[in-house]
Amino acid sequence: MADQNQNTERIVVGVDGSDSSKQALRWSVRQAELTSGTVEALTAWTLPQFHGALGWLPPSSSDEAAVRARDHSDLAHMVEEAVGEPPPVEVRAEARYGTAADVLLKAVHGASKIVVGSRGLGGFSGLLPGSVAQHCVQQAVCPVVVVRGDGR
Secondary structure, eight states, rough: OHHHTTSOEEEEEEOOOOOHHHHHHHHHHHHHHHTTOEEEEEEEEOOOOEETTEEEHHHHHHHHHHHHHHHHHHHHHHHHHHHSSOOOOEEEEEEEOOOOOHOOOOOOOOTTEEESSSOOOSOOTTTTOHHHHHHHHHHHHSSSEEEEOOTT
């Protein structure tokens, strides 16, 4: 039984609330259903820097806790909205500190694949694919699936 759990496919998916990330999450859940796998839905958070009299200042620790809690709550809501409650497979949702590409690339060690949307919520809408998808395709240590959003 322990060997069976070790061989379970683990799919890492980046979720930022964009249409293509929700499509990536749905694709990941369908794939996990077919392979009896699990889905690790991740979102990244960072702290904004504040400008004060002494230059750029980091936010207080209470701001950090609030940002982390908000992003985790937002992710849980996005997962429920995209795949329903309860999801048909195990979906572990977690908000991690860092840039989106770094968070995803650190999480894929031991995963069977990483799934990202083709375009996130960032700027530079003329660039295809998005910068996170491009970075993951170039740097990931496992296969990468890039899912396009609806209407694209």
